[in-house]
Amino acid sequence: MTLLETVEHQTGPDPRWSILWLHGLGADGHDFAPIVPELLRAGWPALRFVFPHAPVRAVTINNGARMRAWYDIRNLQIDQRADEQGVRESIAQVEALIAREVERAVPPERILLAGFSQGGAIALAAGVRREAALGGLVALSTYLPMASTTGAEATKAGLGTPVFMAHGVHDPVVPESLGQRSRVVLESLGMAIDWHAYPMPHSVCAEEIRDLGDWMHQRFLAG
Numbered sequence: 495m496t497l498l499e500t501v502e503h504q505t506g507p508d509p510r511w512s513i514l515w516l517h518g519l520g521a522d523g524h525d526f527a528p529i530v531p532e533l534l535r536a537g538w539p540a541l542r543f544v545f546p547h548a549p550v551r552a553v554t555i556n557n558g559a560r561m562r563a564w565y566d567i568r569n570l571q572i573d574q575r576a577d578e579q580g581v582r583e584s585i586a587q588v589e590a591l592i593a594r595e596v597e598r599a600v601p602p603e604r605i606l607l608a609g610f611s612q613g614g615a616i617a618l619a620a621g622v623r624r625e626a627a628l629g630g631l632v633a634l635s636t637y638l639p640m641a642s643t644t645g646a647e648a649t650k651a652g653l654g655t656p657v658f659m660a661h662g663v664h665d666p667v668v669p670e671s672l673g674q675r676s677r678v679v680l681e682s683l684g685m686a687i688d689w690h691a692y693p694m695p696h697s698v699c700a701e702e703i704r705d706l707g708d709w710m711h712q713r714f715l716a717g
Contacts, residue, residue, distance in 0.1 A: 497590055500544050504543075509539075511606070511714065512542045512544060512600045513542070513605075515544065517613050525610075529698070546591060547562060551563050555568070564581070565580025565584060565616075584616045585619055606631070608631070610635055619640060622652040623647050624649060625652075626651060627652065630658065632709075634698065635668055641676065653680075659673065659676075660692065690702065
């Protein structure tokens with residue numbers, strides 16, 4: 495498999511942790527790169543941030559316009575939102591990037607998989623299915639795709655992975671109720687979810703970045 499192109503940022507030599515961060519629909523790997531200095535804290539280990547570019551594909555609900563997307567969105571019905579084939583292809587591409595981090599001497603337990611919106615959906619879908627647990631999952635303004643098959647396909651290691659989920663209560667794109675529903679599904683399978691809600695639309699806010707930094711800090715202390 496050809497690796498996706500990525501934007502990378504290292505906070506020091508010989509990174510001990512990697513954060514693989516997936517952008518939302520129509521954006522690219524540059525979208526969240528500016529968040530790095532806002533997140534960083536004194537005393538953290540050297541980190542490698544990896545921001546991949548999703549493939550360009552036609553998106554049905556956008557009149558078939560071609561844009562970077564982790565999967566097609568065929569209609570606005572919640573249970574039919576995500577193109578399963580596209581989701582599974584993106585999971586495989588993310589797995590290839592995780593494997594590269596392992597080859598670069600960062601083990602799975604020191605890899606965080608993060609994503610916003612579509613990217614967060616892939617992060618959740620990939621994370622719960624892994625045989626080797628990651629250090630944590632970050633799912634921002636998103637939902638769990640293929641929820642009906644997750645119980646059968648999730649692994650013990652995947653369900654044991656710590657999760658930070660955050661959502662805007664005024665989100666007109668991915669309603670908070672959909673994020674909450676996904677949280678309930680994952681918790682019913684035994685997953686521990688650190689849930690946060692903020693008075694914002696489909697976006698990221700300073701308070702959210704602070705809370706995410708706190709959560710990441712705990713992962714680094716544990717690892």
